[in-house]
Amino acid sequence: MNQDSVVDLKYFKEADPELDPEVFILQRIRELVHTKELLPGARLPSERALAETLSTSRGNVRKALQKLEFYGLVEISPQSGTRISSMRQETIEELMSSIPVSRDQKMADLMEARFILDVQCARLAAKRRTEADLKLIDERQQIFLESFYTKNKSSAYLEEDYLFHLAIANATRNHILVSLFSQLTPRIVTMEQPHLKQRDQDFSRIPQEHQEIINAIKTGDPDKADEAMTSHRNWALKRIFKE
Numbered sequence: 001m002n003q004d005s006v007v008d009l010k011y012f013k014e015a016d017p018e019l020d021p022e023v024f025i026l027q028r029i030r031e032l033v034h035t036k037e038l039l040p041g042a043r044l045p046s047e048r049a050l051a052e053t054l055s056t057s058r059g060n061v062r063k064a065l066q067k068l069e070f071y072g073l074v075e076i077s078p079q080s081g082t083r084i085s086s087m088r089q090e091t092i093e094e095l096m097s098s099i100p101v102s103r104d105q106k107m108a109d110l111m112e113a114r115f116i117l118d119v120q121c122a123r124l125a126a127k128r129r130t131e132a133d134l135k136l137i138d139e140r141q142q143i144f145l146e147s148f149y150t151k152n153k154s155s156a157y158l159e160e161d162y163l164f165h166l167a168i169a170n171a172t173r174n175h176i177l178v179s180l181f182s183q184l185t186p187r188i189v190t191m192e193q194p195h196l197k198q199r200d201q202d203f204s205r206i207p208q209e210h211q212e213i214i215n216a217i218k219t220g221d222p223d224k225a226d227e228a229m230t231s232h233r234n235w236a237l238k239r240i241f242k243e
Helices: 021-034 047-054 058-070 089-098 107-128 131-148 155-170 175-195 197-218 222-241
Strands: 074-077 081-084
Touching: 021 047, 021 058, 021 089, 047 058, 058 074, 107 155, 107 175, 107 197, 107 222, 131 155, 131 197, 155 175, 155 197, 197 222
Parallel strands: none
Antiparallel strands: 074 081
């Protein structure tokens, strides 16, 4: 297929009704790149055409294409539509094989990635935080504590914990880190919910650990922030995986 051709919609007509449309699109594009049906610079069908072919919404199609754009694998232009990246074929294939397509990521992998992000976010937040950032972090901690000390804990506790850590990520002033954090964490929250009650007795140390992280960020000490967050996340890993 040359660069001016649009990939034939026939490749998208065999969708599995049991498969999420976003996942199917990502898998099919990966296959077409691997078989060289899609070469660098080749154009994909329009969002509307893909949506109609898959009997899904344009929103689902857009999410798949935006995910590919995030990884630099497609270039989206209002004038020329969506094209496969102009990078070398081998590079595109390697990148395609590494992006997460399935929603069934392992909890251990998610937590390990979250660990790395949290620690680096704490370090950067200690260096870059503004008074507005500190105010938001304090507010998120207060809301978290109200949820934490509620007699019957619910998933709201996990969500408030996520928002607390997101406030720290925002203080890094790095939008890519915030985006990565936002992609990882909601999935972790969902996977933790079934085990909330059985781990209830393990939670008592969290408020103090949060406060130690806040104190280090407030004093502008990246090493202390790193140490406090590393301790917090190490304990979280042990709590979840019972190592």
